[in-house]
Amino acid sequence: MTTIKEIAQTCGVSVTTVSNVLAGKNKVSPETRQKILDEVKRTGYQPNFMAQGLRGSRTRTVGIIAEDICQFTTPGLLDGIMMQLEEEGYRATIKNLRLYSRWSDRWYDLEEKYRSVFDPAVQELLASRVDGIIHVAGHARVIPVYPRDLEKPVVMAYAYSESAQIPSIVPDDEQGGYSMTKYLLSKGHKRIGVLAGREDNIHSKLRIDGYRKALEETGLSFDPDLLVYANWNKQSGYAQTRQLLKQSPNLSAIFCLSDEMAGGALEYLRDRQIDVPGQISLAGFDNRNLTEYTQPALTSMQLPLIPIGKRSAQILLDKILLDASSAEQSEQVLVERIPCTIVERDSVTSCK
Amino acid sequence: MTTIKEIAQTCGVSVTTVSNVLAGKNKVSPETRQKILDEVKRTGYQPNFMAQGLRGSRTRTVGIIAEDICQFTTPGLLDGIMMQLEEEGYRATIKNLRLYSRWSDRWYDLEEKYRSVFDPAVQELLASRVDGIIHVAGHARVIPVYPRDLEKPVVMAYAYSESAQIPSIVPDDEQGGYSMTKYLLSKGHKRIGVLAGREDNIHSKLRIDGYRKALEETGLSFDPDLLVYANWNKQSGYAQTRQLLKQSPNLSAIFCLSDEMAGGALEYLRDRQIDVPGQISLAGFDNRNLTEYTQPALTSMQLPLIPIGKRSAQILLDKILLDASSAEQSEQVLVERIPCTIVERDSVTSCK
Numbered sequence: 001m002t003t004i005k006e007i008a009q010t011c012g013v014s015v016t017t018v019s020n021v022l023a024g025k026n027k028v029s030p031e032t033r034q035k036i037l038d039e040v041k042r043t044g045y046q047p048n049f050m051a052q053g054l055r056g057s058r059t060r061t062v063g064i065i066a067e068d069i070c071q072f073t074t075p076g077l078l079d080g081i082m083m084q085l086e087e088e089g090y091r092a093t094i095k096n097l098r099l100y101s102r103w104s105d106r107w108y109d110l111e112e113k114y115r116s117v118f119d120p121a122v123q124e125l126l127a128s129r130v131d132g133i134i135h136v137a138g139h140a141r142v143i144p145v146y147p148r149d150l151e152k153p154v155v156m157a158y159a160y161s162e163s164a165q166i167p168s169i170v171p172d173d174e175q176g177g178y179s180m181t182k183y184l185l186s187k188g189h190k191r192i193g194v195l196a197g198r199e200d201n202i203h204s205k206l207r208i209d210g211y212r213k214a215l216e217e218t219g220l221s222f223d224p225d226l227l228v229y230a231n232w233n234k235q236s237g238y239a240q241t242r243q244l245l246k247q248s249p250n251l252s253a254i255f256c257l258s259d260e261m262a263g264g265a266l267e268y269l270r271d272r273q274i275d276v277p278g279q280i281s282l283a284g285f286d287n288r289n290l291t292e293y294t295q296p297a298l299t300s301m302q303l304p305l306i307p308i309g310k311r312s313a314q315i316l317l318d319k320i321l322l323d324a325s326s327a328e329q330s331e332q333v334l335v336e337r338i339p340c341t342i343v344e345r346d347s348v349t350s351c352k
Numbered sequence: 353m354t355t356i357k358e359i360a361q362t363c364g365v366s367v368t369t370v371s372n373v374l375a376g377k378n379k380v381s382p383e384t385r386q387k388i389l390d391e392v393k394r395t396g397y398q399p400n401f402m403a404q405g406l407r408g409s410r411t412r413t414v415g416i417i418a419e420d421i422c423q424f425t426t427p428g429l430l431d432g433i434m435m436q437l438e439e440e441g442y443r444a445t446i447k448n449l450r451l452y453s454r455w456s457d458r459w460y461d462l463e464e465k466y467r468s469v470f471d472p473a474v475q476e477l478l479a480s481r482v483d484g485i486i487h488v489a490g491h492a493r494v495i496p497v498y499p500r501d502l503e504k505p506v507v508m509a510y511a512y513s514e515s516a517q518i519p520s521i522v523p524d525d526e527q528g529g530y531s532m533t534k535y536l537l538s539k540g541h542k543r544i545g546v547l548a549g550r551e552d553n554i555h556s557k558l559r560i561d562g563y564r565k566a567l568e569e570t571g572l573s574f575d576p577d578l579l580v581y582a583n584w585n586k587q588s589g590y591a592q593t594r595q596l597l598k599q600s601p602n603l604s605a606i607f608c609l610s611d612e613m614a615g616g617a618l619e620y621l622r623d624r625q626i627d628v629p630g631q632i633s634l635a636g637f638d639n640r641n642l643t644e645y646t647q648p649a650l651t652s653m654q655l656p657l658i659p660i661g662k663r664s665a666q667i668l669l670d671k672i673l674l675d676a677s678s679a680e681q682s683e684q685v686l687v688e689r690i691p692c693t694i695v696e697r698d699s700v701t702s703c704k
Contacts, residue, residue, distance in 0.1 A: 061476070069446075070431050075422045079453050086450075091476065094421075094446040098438075101431050124413070124443065128480050234644060263645045270647070290645040292586060293615040295622070 002043040005322065011035050015318045016088050027087075061091045062316060063125030065118070067138040068100040072288060073305055077136050077157055080309020088317055093128065095121040100138055111145075118145055126152065132316045135159070136309075140170055140202040153319035157312040160202075160335065167319075168335045169312045173203050176301045176340035177210025180255055180283055183342055185218050188351035189253040189281060193244045195265060196257050197232045204229070207257050207285065226251060230261055237264025245272075252280060252351045259284035259291055262298055266347075277349040287343050296346035304338040311338060354395040357674065363387050367670045368440050379439075413443045414668060415477030417470070419490040420452040424640060425657055429488050429509055432661020440669055445480065447473040452490055463497075470497055478504065484668045487511070492522055492554040505671035509664040512554075512687065519671075520687045521664045525555050528653045528692035529562025532607055532635055535694055537570050540703035541605040541633060545596045547617060548609045549584045556581070559609050559637065578603060582613055589616025597624075604632060604703045611636035611643055611652055618646055618699075629701040639695050648698035656690040663690060 008015045013032060020027050021036045028036075039045075062085055066074050082092050097117045103110075125133060132152050137143060137159030144162040146154050154161075156168040184192050194211055197204040212222050225247040230236035237256060241264065244254065256262035262284035269276055276282050276296060284291060284300040291298040315336070360367045365384060372379050373388045380388075391397075414437055418426050434444050449469045455462075477485060484504050489495060489511030496514040498506050506513075508520040536544050546563055549556040564574050577599040582588035589608060593616065596606065608614035614636035621628055628634050628648060636643060636652040643650040667688070 069421060070427045075427065078448060079422050079450065082448060082450055083453070091472070092448070093476070093480075094448060096430060096434060096444070096446060098431065098434055101435070120443070124445070128445075266645075288641070290642045293618075293642040293646050295647040 002045040004045070007036065007039050007043065007045055010039050014314060015321050016314070019321050020088070058131045058320070059129045060089060061093055061128070061130050062313070063128070063130035063133045064092050064094045064136060065121055065125070065133060066094055066096050066136045068098055069096045070098075070101055071138040072286070073158060073303060074136055074138065076303075076305030077309040077312075080306035081134055081136070081157070081313045082309075083306070084310040084313035085317075088313075090131075090313075090317065093125065093130065095125060097121060114145060122146075131320045134312050134316055140173070153316060155312045155316040155319070157308055164334065167315050169308050169315065170335060170337055171303050171308065172337035172339045173206035174210040174213070175337070176285065177207030177257075178214045179210070179340065179342060180285070180301055181211045181214035184253045184255060184281065184283065184348065185214060187253075187281065187348060190220060190351070191248065191251040191253070192226065193248055193251040193254040194227045194257070195237060195240055195244060195254055195261050196227060196229045197261070199229045204257060211255065223248070230264075232258045232261060234260045234264040234267070237261030238268045239264075241265040241268040253283070253348070254280060255283050257285045259286045259288045259298060259300055262300075262347075263290060263294060266294055266298075277347050281348040281351070283348055291343070291345060294347070299345045299348045300343050301340045302343050304340060307338045311336060354397040356397070359388065359391050359395065359397055362391050366666060367673050368666070371673050372440070410483045410672070411481045412441060413445055413480070413482050414665070415480070415482035415485045416444050416446045416488060417473055417477070417485060418446055418448050418488045420450055421448045422450075422453055423490040424638070425510060425655060426488055426490065428655075428657030429661045429664075432658035433486055433488070433509070433665045434661075435658070436662040436665035437669075440665075442483075442665075442669065445477065445482065447477060449473060466497060474498075483672045486664050486668055492525070505668060507664045507668040507671070509660055516686065519667050521660050521667065522687060522689055523655050523660060524689035524691045525558035526562040526565070527689070528637065529559030529607075529609075530566045531562070531692065531694060532637070532653055533563045533566035536605045536607060536633065536635065536700065537566060539605075539633065539700060542572060542703070543600065543603040543605070544578065545600055545603040545606040546579045546609070547589060547592055547596060547606055547613050548579060548581045549613070551581045556609060563607065575600070584610045584613060586612045586616040586619070589613030590620045591616075593617040593620040605635070605700070606632060607635050609637045611638045611640045611650060614650055614652075614699075615642060615646060618650075629699050633700040633703070635700055643695070643697060646699070651697045651700045652695050654693045654695050656692060659690045663688060
């Protein structure tokens, strides 16, 4: 028996689009519409009327749990999610857990604290009969807080779930580390220092994996003296740049895994009268607003916040539609990684 | 007849605090508690039992309408609101209108566009039976969109309402302009240029009023050649600094009404080989993250986002409690201005 998913795949569109066309909504081009209707006719697909009945009871509202709206990544993720939801005729209700504002970084492993704010927020969303939930994490890690028997679909944005039922949409940190390293190598740099974030952090680990992969591809071996860890912020970037230069005085470029640390590195190099990029090239990560205001302006890596948000919403809507049809199983999207893109400015130059 | 408001005023606490004490909640110090109970006894105050009945039907949830979570001011305002709500045992549900993301700056006067996203959001909040609404504006202006017969109290945060029923909590832009000008005058600057935002903007107008007031107090007259308008962003700051220096080549300081414009000014002065602060002192406004990354680090004016948020929540909760009691009228807080504070960094020095 043909499923709505197969129709969508054959036509190269989303399940939501097929559903919209079948529901008579005019949201696609006439060509796409005709293509879908032709395919429906060809396969003899029968919409699941039981599911359509259920569909009628939906609220077309999605709940969003934001771990903290004050994290710099959150507004962009929310914007992408809502952009996509609105295109499909869905609304959103946002709950803000304020985890970082409340407890700085001393809550990651305190499940009790987490639950004291998370559980009521989920209960309120369920009570208001949302059709599904998107969890917007403040930073990437495994977040195992959703009960397995939750009756609504959930998608994890910017972090990893531990459940096959909850797809995770994350930035491709390894590719980001790899691409920036390849870029620096293409400029002739061979001794590339890395100013990483916290050592136990997934973003750090994967970006370093990408860095090592790019070196190995180029026939360079990994030198542990070229790697130091810091705490993501400017102050720790300043202090650890000193340490990095002590370990590896002959490096020609520093790849900082956050823009704020790059700002600290820049200040340390300026205090030491080391010219950027004349003597040392400097690259950041995150492509925050500040990159346009440093002197020189900072080459960085754009996090795909809007795309992660849009894709999370798309996958959730597909799950909402599929879950309403008992005859179909949703595809097991475990982890989907969205690529990061380099933004070139003035802080990297060719190695002499 | 004594009212709960009078008890609160005599004891120097909020109406919510009195209400909490009368409801037997242990949220205040034993001293405050005793003071309130003594005052209740002294005045013979009788809680309005009808109102308490109504109170029981409340959801203890406040709705927040954010004009755009991607505006840099919004996360801080939301954080302050939720901090205060949680202290009082209330929760929040957020709706994000995405006005700036959707329509850039081409929507201010298009009431039809505004209503197409605003009306459904308010309806959804009312349908979920929130006890009141806080409107978080993306920038200050008069926002006349709430119907007069709305059955729930509303507070306007970061903008002005046109209704006596809707208090407005805003940054004290005039005091911000005044304080920064006084600060520059105290450093010996007498020719102080102003790089303002859009001319029709309330923030621009009030900050310029403050600038003029400070000059007049010091016996200096306002010179129109020292004022140029730009569009808040870096690019326009760069272009209009050129214009300002053409009009007033002998200025010794520039007061920029946004940090991003100050970043543009800094870049223009660097391109012209004019040292900051050696030859020209530079001050910004907003105290954004970027101020710590410019070279030199930028002296700026902190917007009171958390305090505006907290105060908005406090006033809304007072209105929720008072509105439940037909015997009392809520105080007419029309506009409450919260002061801005200077953050000194390295871009201002004494005039030689």
